[in-house]
Amino acid sequence: KNQVEQSPQSLIILEGKNCTLQCNYTVSPFSNLRWYKQDTGRGPVSLTIMTFSENTKSNGRYTATLDADTKQSSLHITASQLSDSASYICVVSEKTGGFKTIFGAGTRLFVKA
Amino acid sequence: EAEVAQSPRYKITEKSQAVAFWCDPISGHATLYWYRQILGQGPELLVQFQDESVVDDSQLPKDRFSAERLKGVDSTLKIQPAELGDSAMYLCASSLNIAGQGHYEQYFGPGTRLTVT
Numbered sequence: 567k568n569q570v571e572q573s574p575q576s577l578i579i580l581e582g583k584n585c586t587l588q589c590n591y592t593v594s595p596f597s598n599l600r601w602y603k604q605d606t607g608r609g610p611v612s613l614t615i616m617t618f619s620e621n622t623k624s625n626g627r628y629t630a631t632l633d634a635d636t637k638q639s640s641l642h643i644t645a646s647q648l649s650d651s652a653s654y655i656c657v658v659s660e661k662t663g664g665f666k667t668i669f670g671a672g673t674r675l676f677v678k679a
Numbered sequence: 680e681a682e683v684a685q686s687p688r689y690k691i692t693e694k695s696q697a698v699a700f701w702c703d704p705i706s707g708h709a710t711l712y713w714y715r716q717i718l719g720q721g722p723e724l725l726v727q728f729q730d731e732s733v734v735d736d737s738q739l740p741k742d743r744f745s746a747e748r749l750k751g752v753d754s755t756l757k758i759q760p761a762e763l764g765d766s767a768m769y770l771c772a773s774s775l776n777i778a779g780q781g782h783y784e785q786y787f788g789p790g791t792r793l794t795v796t
Binding site: 570600602607608609610611612615655657666667669670671672674 | 768788790792
């Protein structure tokens with residue numbers, strides 16, 4: 567069964583610190599992997615998207631990495647800000663006719679002053 | 680910047696009542712998705728439309744849930760009768776379905792928070 571597992575489930579860090587969120591998947595055949603940020607009570611917003619051939623993708627203070635061999639991805643947040651407090655969801659798409667997407671449960675990040 | 684619109688943003692209803700949610704995707708987006716998100720979990724796909732046709736409704740509880748996209752633009756998701764376990768965030772998303780490309784970037788609306796009492 568295609569699955570997307572994220573860790574940790576939740577994380578608390580101090581403002582200005584860095585952190586890394588993990589995503590492991592078993593989705594096959596693989597099409598692409600996306601990281602979304604979801605603020606409380608809002609819809610998810612895309613941060614990065616990576617295909618099989620891409621190892622890293624940056625979006626401001628957010629850097630995503632992908633190891634397609636080990637089926638692992640990480641999202642690194644640099645110099646965290648209070649506004650980074652949100653859920654971060656890893657989403658992996660199958661390379662089938664409909665490009666079905668599988669969502670992880672998310673990592674809840676709390677940035678404290 | 681174009682956005683996915685949803686209404687209402689919040690809905691409180693009693694169990695056994697009917698409830699409906701509306702979604703207007705980004706103009707030109709052929710694919711529309713309805714998701715249910717329980718607090719603390721990732722979104723779960725309920726139904727996916729390609730234009731006006733349903734392409735995946737395998738996770739839609741069809742005894743009480745229905746969805747339509749009659750003209751291939753906006754869409755309505757209905758629950759009748761609502762149950763306590765239906766309390767969740769209902770998210771709508773749309774994507775520009777370009778044949779041959781796997782980058783089906785999905786753009787999400789703000790969601791409808793449903794509380795069933």
